[in-house]
Amino acid sequence: MAHTNEPSFKEETTHVTQRQATATHVKTNDNSITSFFDEEPTHHTSKKGNVSLSDDEEDNDRIQIKPVNDEDDVSVIITFNQGISPFILILTFVASISGFMFGYDTGYISSALISINKDLGRTLTYGDKEIITAATSLGALISSIFAGTAADIFGRKPCLMFSNVLFVIGAILQITAHRFWQMNAGRLIMGFGVGIGSLISPLFISEIAPKMIRGRLTVINSLWLTGGQLIAYGCGAGLNHVHNGWRILVGLSLIPTVLQFSFFLFLPDTPRYYVMKGDYENAKAVLRRSYINAPEDIIDRKVEELTELNHSIPGKNKAVQVWNTVKELHTNPANFRALIIACGLQAIQQFTGWNSLMYFSGTIFETVGFSNSSAVSIIVSGTNFVFTLVAFFAIDKIGRRAILLIGLPGMTMALTICAIAFHFIGIQFVGNDAVVSNSGFTAWGIVIIVFIIVFAAFYALGIGTVPWQQSELFPTNVRGVGTSYATATNWAGSLVIASTFLTMLQNITPTGTFAFFAGLSFVSFIFCYFCYPELSGLELEEVQSILKDGFNIKASKELAKKRKQQVARIIDDDQLKFEPTQEIVES
Ligand SMILES: O[C@H]1[C@H](O)[C@@H](O)[C@H](O)[C@@H](O)[C@H]1O
Structure with a gap:
């Protein structure tokens, strides 16, 4: 049942002055660890006991969230409140080329259909045109059913690269088509690529993005998508009266897909995927490049935290694991x-x-x-x-x-x-x-x-x-x-x-x-x-606590607001701007 009015989170704000916040890790109970940083968060000590708090109301820079009825273990959310690094930008732009292909490939067909005439060996009826248009959506529907599981088994990056291969095969079949059914086969295979890209590209971006700009970075994929549709219509209008213009229109789609494939040869997968596979070294390497200046022990702890939160699904083989994942999703x-x-x-x-x-x-x-x-x-x-x-x-x-x-x-x-x-x-x-x-x-x-x-x-x-x-x-x-x-x-x-x-x-x-x-x-x-609920500014892992016992609209709005205020304060103070901060989600 949805509880929309009553926040099911008891939110307790703890108060720590900037000066007191000096790189101390405190274990608050058997499961939870908290830490505070000052401008030089380099020396960390651990001790058991309670968090030491100042009563300075204005200076609260940490928040404890306490979900009610939480049976799970405590999770500690480490957040990097840093500016965006060039590496994250590069990863985002390369992944969102899939968005462009989604937009371009679904967009060019309406112009192409105008100029195909009898090039496919017959005059296209209205029904034929509908089949050609729908073939890509059908392909995308089919591949999207399997793409998520494939992304977990093989990785996000290899799946995107596989979609590039499908785009190329689909485009070549269409460019060389002189028969109606070859054209449809090309559109269907291209559709397989579109389905994979439409799912994995936003997933990839959200897994590498810092929380405060995760929304924006994911919208870059949508910008490429709608931009791809716009460019497809623009090119379509320009090539409408050119002989075989529609083949050129399809051929142009090869450029972005070959580019994405080539870039990915030199780029890694997401840290969260590496953690899923137990490849901690690669996870750390990506985090290091994503968060320049982040202290090494924080990188280590972020990976530990992701590992803790990644309750892997049991199962003696892949099929059983997938089935258990589906069960976990529903139960x-x-x-x-x-x-x-x-x-x-x-x-x-x-x-x-x-x-x-x-x-x-x-x-x-x-x-x-x-x-x-x-x-x-x-x-x-x-x-x-x-x-x-x-x-x-x-x-x-x-x-x-x-x-x-x-x-x-x-x-x-x-x-x-x-x-x-x-x-x-x-x-x-x-x-x-x-x-x-x-x-x-x-x-x-x-x-x-x-x-x-x-x-x-x-x-x-x-x-x-x-x-x-x-x-x-x-x-x-x-x-x-x-x-x-x-x-x-x-x-x-x-x-x-x-x-x-x-x-x-x-x-x-x-x-x-x-x-x-x-x-x-x-x-x-x-x-x-x-x-x-409002999810802006929350860590991916925090979203789970929000949805635990209801849709928690009110609590989510309050939490999102707090997160924004925290970051604004940090940026105003200009103290922790380039340092990691840490927040606690405690049961
Ligand atoms: O988000 C996109 C976008 O809005 C496109 O314009 C539309 O064609 C797609 O179907 C949709 O998924």
Whole structure:
């Protein structure tokens, strides 16, 4: 049962002046260790006893969180409140090339379909075009089911590199296709790559990111994604009238994938994956390069801590382990709540209609005499990109929950206005063609254009971006499988919506369809209001404590606020800016 109002965390703030905070590790009970650092956190001693506290209320720089009814062991969360290192940036940019390929490969097809003509040995029917478009989503759906488990078994990096191989095979099959089915085989194989990349890239980034900017770094993947869609539409418009232009369009997708593969030859996997595999030396090496200047013993202890928190799933062979992981995902209440949130958000992202709207916008814009559908796609996907950039700045500052709760009502409003405008514009569907009774430059047509752009903006700000933060919801041992469920939900939703949208327009009219999406957006707002806690600024491991005995919205907001204040204070004081600090989660 969800408890949204009562915080189930008893939060006790301990007070330590900066001067008193002098690199002392204190064991508070059998299980918990605390430590404080001053400007030179180099000498550490350990003793048993209670934490020594100052009563200076203003100077609290540590927080104890005490989950109620916690049966688990104590966990000590070591946090590096450092600026971002070039190494983390490089890893983020290389991983998010997968985001670009997701966007480019799903984006170029609508332009390619315009210029393929008879190049595949026959005139493509509407149904043929639907099959070619859906093949990639189907491939992504299939591979995303297995990608999470594969990432746990083989590693995040090898899986991304394998997706590069699939991208190359898929692209070559398409470039050389002279038959319909070869084209589809290429699109399907490319889809396998898209599914793997769409799951593992955000997972990789969230595992290497410092907590205060984890949201932002993960949004870089979404920026590349929406940027990839925009570039695909741009290139598509440019190559529309070039002979075999669509083959060039597909060929261009080889560049990023070959680049990502080559970069990864020289880059490591995530520390959390190395810890999972018991490869502590590599885990330390990555942390050292990620957190320049971090004292060696803190690196050691971070690895110890990750090891402690990585309760590995038992099982005599891989199959039993995977089965036990699935069981753990469903039977552990925190994991199950995480699953509800992750799958819920991905379903909302797809079922509120964005992707179908991207296709349909061409027809809608035609109603006001705007006949260039490529230009239309560029405007709509450009808005998507620009507001993903806004999300980039807002996601850690304002918080994930806040931007979702702004975005969804905005979408509801924009879709409702579109539904009303459609009623007055008079569109009918005959077969697969839209027949507009009031064509030309009408006021209602303009209203529709404006509010579709408004819809795109609110969508990109919140639900277009936040679901891809899914990895932060799950602990390491079930992260792969949990994110697989969520990513598969995304691709299943995308398939269902793409294949039912036209039927909906025909059977329940555009007004009915948009009103339906508006209703879903409103229901989604209620879901997020009651079930989505604020996770910005929390360590990946802290999220578990939040979800342990409810969705804990209130407690999560308070904790996120405290974390932000702590970091602001540290940066203001300019004392611990480049030093590790440590916080305690205690049972
Ligand atoms: O987050 C992305 C983004 O919003 C894209 O524009 C959309 O096409 C994808 O389906 C979605 O997963």
